[in-house]
Amino acid sequence: MFEFAWTWVFLLAPLPLIAYLFLPAVQRQESALLVPFFTRASTLQNDSGQGVTRRKLSSLLLYICAWLLIVTAAARPQWIGDPIEIPASGRDLLLAVDISGSMETPDMLVNDEQIPRIAVVKYVVSDFIQRRESDRIGLILFGTQAYLQAPLTFDRATVSQLLDESRLGFAGENTAIGDAIGLAIKRLRDRPASQRVLILLTDGANTAGEVSPRQAADLAKQAGIKIYTVGVGANEMIQRMGIFGGMSRMVNPSSELDEDTLKYIADSTGGTYFRAHDPRELQQIYALLDKLEPIEQAKNTFRPTRALFYWPLALAILLSMAMPILKLLRINSTKGKTPNPFSQQQHEVG
Helix, strand or coil, rough: EEEECCHHHHHCHHHHHHHHHCCCCCCCCCCCCCCCCCCHHHHHHHHHHHHHHHHEEEEEEEEHHHHHHHHHHHEEEEECCCCCCEEEEEEEEEEEEECCHHHHHEEECCCCCCCHHHHHHHHHHHHHHCCCCCCCEEEEEEECCCEEEEECCCHHHHHHHHHCCCCEEEEEEEECHHHHHHHHHHHCCCCCCEEEEEEEECCCCCCCCCHHHHHHHHHHHHHHEEEEEEECCCCEEEEEEECCCCEEEEEECCCCCCCHHHHHHHHHCCCCCCCCCHHHHHHHHHHHHHHHCCCCEEEEEECCCEECCHHHHHHHHHHHHHHHHHHHHHHHHHHHHHHHEEEEEEHHHC
């Protein structure tokens, strides 16, 4: 709809009239000129008096229109669009994803094909990120060292892209779970207490870093950070042996997964530990996390506003430019049509 942001500005509309009525008038002294043909000249002036009045009236109307247009522009006319609902600020949610060398293990079975763990994790976690519409999402990647790949942001598409572009080994071949938690504490400790959540996913045990996972969990508890831990990896996998793969054996690719530590981290911080043996379970875990940490449902309403002040302002400028041009044209036309009293007087004398 159309509206004025500052309607009180219209109170200034009669300002020129008030100034005309109450401010002292400027006195002008005009020199008198006595001519022998004064009676004839005054007659010509009376004959054109009606035209002069009409021109003065039209000029006055132009000034009034220009002033009203300026007042209208100052009142900030604007077009208000339809209301748009945007999600309110939800949680500050950090995702810590293990990108150590072991995440390349192809033990995730999809359509009878063995897929590396990291490929399934990227797909499931990216889908989870897209559902968190009202949360600030951050991404930590860790291997031998932990890195903040994406700070807390509402830009979910960028976080998903950064996760997809991550490569195994970028952070080292080992696993620094404690350092990943420590980095999360550093990023979340200044955020509102009810909104600090970390979801940590790994497939192994802590083999690197300066802080042990249990010490980091105790620090996270003191900082009021809730940690959900996810252990990923199958319990069984057929491993091909020999040059041509003619022999095979059944192995446990998750033998190094430290579930006890992951359970301690979750329990001590008020979170939950989950175990994902295959892609279906991993999807179910992140769907359950949506229920445990529900998305903020409250909405803020935003109405797009488009300013329109430049239209009346442009018209006022055009009128201001047109006034001296019209005045000049009238003067030129008057010179061409007004008879010369001197020539007529000379003709009568002759």
